[in-house]
Amino acid sequence: MNVQVVDGANGFVGSHLIGALLARGDEVIALARASAEVVRRRVADALRCLGFEESLAGRLRVRRLALNEPDLGLPVAEVFAEPCAYWHTAALVTFFPRREEELMNVNVAGSANVLATYERRARPGSRYIFIGTAYQCGLGTEGRVPENWPAHAPPDRFRNFYEYSKREAEIALARSRSVREGAVLTARLGVMVGHSQTGRALTDYGLYDFLRVMAFFARRTPGERVRLPCHPDANLHLTPIDTTVSRLLPLAAADLDRPVFHVVNGETVPVRDLFEVINARLPIELVPATPEQIRDEPFNRFEAVVNMRAKYTATYFRHHYDFEWRDRAAPPAVTPAVLDRLVSWYVREGLPE
Numbered sequence: 001m002n003v004q005v006v007d008g009a010n011g012f013v014g015s016h017l018i019g020a021l022l023a024r025g026d027e028v029i030a031l032a033r034a035s036a037e038v039v040r041r042r043v044a045d046a047l048r049c050l051g052f053e054e055s056l057a058g059r060l061r062v063r064r065l066a067l068n069e070p071d072l073g074l075p076v077a078e079v080f081a082e083p084c085a086y087w088h089t090a091a092l093v094t095f096f097p098r099r100e101e102e103l104m105n106v107n108v109a110g111s112a113n114v115l116a117t118y119e120r121r122a123r124p125g126s127r128y129i130f131i132g133t134a135y136q137c138g139l140g141t142e143g144r145v146p147e148n149w150p151a152h153a154p155p156d157r158f159r160n161f162y163e164y165s166k167r168e169a170e171i172a173l174a175r176s177r178s179v180r181e182g183a184v185l186t187a188r189l190g191v192m193v194g195h196s197q198t199g200r201a202l203t204d205y206g207l208y209d210f211l212r213v214m215a216f217f218a219r220r221t222p223g224e225r226v227r228l229p230c231h232p233d234a235n236l237h238l239t240p241i242d243t244t245v246s247r248l249l250p251l252a253a254a255d256l257d258r259p260v261f262h263v264v265n266g267e268t269v270p271v272r273d274l275f276e277v278i279n280a281r282l283p284i285e286l287v288p289a290t291p292e293q294i295r296d297e298p299f300n301r302f303e304a305v306v307n308m309r310a311k312y313t314a315t316y317f318r319h320h321y322d323f324e325w326r327d328r329a330a331p332p333a334v335t336p337a338v339l340d341r342l343v344s345w346y347v348r349e350g351l352p353e
Contacts, residue, residue, distance in 0.1 A: 003082045007031040007065050007072075007114065008090030009039050012192060012203040012241065013131060015046040017087060020245045022056040023047070029061045029079055031072070031090075036062035042202075049200050050242055065090065067110030076121045083125035085252055086118050091131070093205055095160040095312040107165035112172055119177055127185065128178050129252050134188040134237060134262050134323050135159070135316075136167040144322045147188075147260045149174035159315045179259060185252055187329075189244060190237030190264040191316075196338050197242070199345025207238065208346055210313040215282055215351050217306050222283035226306045227299070230288035233320040234271035237264040240338065243331035251329055262323040267333035271317045277340050281347045288317070 004021045008014035009030035021028050022043070032039050039062045044054040066073035067090065092099070092106040111130075118128055137145040138158035150167050158164040170186060178184045193208075194201025201208060217224070247263055275286040299307060307314065334342075 002026050003029070003084040004087065005029045005031065005079055005084045006087040006089060008088070008131075009062070010034045010042050011089055011091070012205070013189070013244075014087070014089040015039075015042045015202070016050060016241045016245050017089065017248065018043050018060065019046040019050050019052060019056070020249060022059060023050070023052040024249065027061075028059070029063060029084075031063055031065035031074065031079075033065055045202055049195055049198070049202060050245070067106060067113055069113075071121065072113060072117050074117070076117070080121040080123060080126075083123040085127050085129060086122060087129045087131065087252075088114050089131045090114070091166070093162060095162055095315075097161075100155075100161045103161050103165040104168075107162070108168045108172070111169040115173060115176055115178070127183050127252065129248075130170070130173055130184065130186045132170055132186055132188045133163065133166050134190050134264055134321075135163055136170060136188065137321075137323075138163050138167065139319075141319045141321055144324050145262075147258065147262055147324045147326075149260065160312065182256075182259075184259045185256060186260045187248055187251065188260065188262045188264075188323075190239035190262075190323075192244065193238050193240050193334075193342050194345060195242045196240035196332070196334070196341070199341035199343075201241075201342070201346060201350060204350075206313065207236075207342075208350065210310055211278065211343065211346055212351060213306070213310045213313075214278060214284055214286065215347065217302075217309075218282040218284035221302065223285070224302055225285040225287060226303050227287045227289040227294060228275075228307060228310070228314055228317060229291055229294055230271055230317040231320045232290060234288065234317045235268035235320055236271060236274065236316065237321060237323065238269050238334045238339070238342070239264060239331050240334065240342070247329055247331050254328070261329040262325045263329050263331065264323050264325050265330045265333045266323075266325050268321070269334050269339060273336065273339065274343075277336075277343045280340075281344050 009032040044057040
């Protein structure tokens with residue numbers, strides 16, 4: 001199956017996925033709201049990040065995507081002319097409040113429209129790949145999170161509405177004809193970060209949003225000590241973009257014994273180690289603290305301000321995560337050297353002036 005249809009082509013995961021597919025020699029149809037020029041430029045950047053020739057972006061077919069229109073506004077006879085692998089990477093990623101309606105429109109209603117269009121139009125022999133997040137588990141982090149279809153939970157059982165919207169999209173997918181026919185792969189990703197060998201990152205989300213906030217305060221008031229509330233065993237499943245894509249490609253083409261995979265490694269990054277690397281690269285001292293320690297010694301004014309600014313991303317430090325995982329889907333573990341490479345590149349080249 002050499003025809004690959006990728007929506008969300010202008011996004012971090014989508015653009016790098018397209019780059020790897022083009023480098024493999026596949027025919028790729030990229031779907032995005034952005035113009036063809038913008039998409040090709042974004043894919044060219046991803047190709048360069050992955051170590052491939054930027055000129056491969058010239059082979060890309062780009063078509064306009066509208067998640068809220070019938071048949072996604074696509075020339076369906078062209079897009080679905082042959083059996084394909086359809087990659088649904090398009091999503092709104094934000095942890096900030098007051099975006100609930102937009103998150104539901106894009107990540108739930110939009111995903112439902114993508115699936116419905118695929119089921120109406122895709123040729124026999126096609127496969128549907130849904131890019132999800134391992135953190136759709138929400139606050140249910142006691143024990144190992146299984147690789148199975150989730151049950152409904154109310155929004156207050158999640159760290160943010162983004163997680164809730166991705167859970168709801170999975171629930172709808174689980175009920176689909178494509179799942180019953182065994183034509184679906186759900187790939188739940190970890191915390192997406194830059195290239196494992198260079199540290200280069202073409203995104204400002206997740207870890208990088210936290211780094212940006214810490215850098216702002218470190219440069220404004222160097223040398224300050226800041227405690228952040230953390231689980232005693234707080235950890236993160238950081239997944240570099242290059243190694244993640246390298247796992248997704250063979251996984252999508254394989255015979256699968258079940259449809260849900262966590263694309264993470266069981267060897268995680270302790271938040272304490274992350275703080276040590278940040279402290280070595282920025283003039284700030286981040287200290288993990290338990291809620292009990294903060295209760296006994298409340299934040300000073302500076303700590304309170306920093307915690308307020310970082311609260312939407314730092315909430316992930318308050319949990320210990322244990323996702324079921326398998327070798328065939330697991331990117332290599334992020335070693336201390338890779339972690340330092342990721343942080344130091346962003347501090348050196350990714351931060352705004």
